[in-house]
Amino acid sequence: VCVNQCCQAASLHSVKMSIMSYTGGTVLAMAGDGCVCIASDLRLGEQMNTMAVDQKKVHKISDKVYVGLAGFHSDAKTVLDKIMFRKSLYELRENRCIKPKVLATIISNLAYQHRFGSYFTEPLVAGLDPVSHKPYICAMDTIGNICTPEDFVAIGTGAEYLLGVSESFWRKGMNSDELFEATAQSMLAALERDAASGWGAVVYTITKDKVNIRTIKTRMD
């Protein structure tokens, strides 16, 4: 069912359609001591229909740099392709690994270039600096305003729930195990409440030696 038809259907049923919650999905990232965690749910929907239960919203850009893209799935995919394009060119020209901070700037500029016709996706960058292994997390709005808090960032339909719960679970200087627990528990809580996200969550724990990928069973709806 295409988005256009759904507009009509929505107005017939007096349901206000928001493009940012059309496909659903939530992403969370948290920063710890020399590690970051990035997690997303697995649901892909079309308003109230569930279309897929294995659609993650976290993508590996390079060994230590990951990107999360929530919002409208179609735009998220397009933006991901453009991000990979720019990252590949950068690494070829510069002959070095891209830093998360630089990638964030690139994505921000890409988004702002479409200031008056923006991509309906809010990007999130999480990773470790390839040289210093310092953790970096940030999130942006649809036109690329970067916000770099030291603790956690959340985007998507379940963002508000995540922000509340993460505030309690996050502490400064957590190690990778503690960080995983905090991230997973926050996602669990948010997916309980958010109707447009669910069907399990995948959590990436990035440290300087390895990346641990764990899928957790949440409320399966």
Added chain:
Amino acid sequence: MGDHYGFSLTTFSPSGKLMQIEYALNAVKNGQPSVGLKASDGVVLATENPSSPLYEEQAKIEKISKHIGCVYSGMGPDARLLVKRARKIAITYEDMYGEEISTTQLVTRLAAVMQEYTQSGGVRPFGVSLLIAGWDAEPGKPLLFQCDPSGAYFAWKATALGKNDTNAKTFLEKRFSETLELDDGVHTALLTLRECFDVGMTEDNVEVAVCNASGFHRLTKQQVKDHLGAL
């Protein structure tokens, strides 16, 4: 008969050379001498800037970005244009990636500009060779590059351009050492420059700049005078 500007002035000669570029290199060879030297903790650039009692002071060594600067030998006006382009390249990069451009990236992009002018219609190659000195923060190391009118670029430990450059390079081969620190580097660069000087070297007709972790800066007249005194 009149339309000579529709096609490239740099067309191949039967021997495989591009004569316009060769002539541009001659313009460089006849230019005022300049010297570049990479020390262990920074880069030195030095050049002759002839003065007369009637001249108002005009700097020749220019800053491109916080950690990159350059000097030239050849046609001043051409150098001015290239410096302008280089500054724009540097600041555009910073805008795009949120961090300072590395010296190598600036050099490759600027050299591409110079190459454009050897393969376009109605233009001539630049009549300068540039010596670009830079400090890359990651990892903390100094870099020295030469950009030629052809668009070719070379990384150097130490080199000289302009009048008497072969003498200068021979001198450098003997006197240069990789363990030189910045102060000794300035000393050696000035000694090398003196080889190329036809007249006596004073703080009024020589310009020196250094590039290290704290950025690119020109030495003041007093600092140059002190160094000359120690020669």
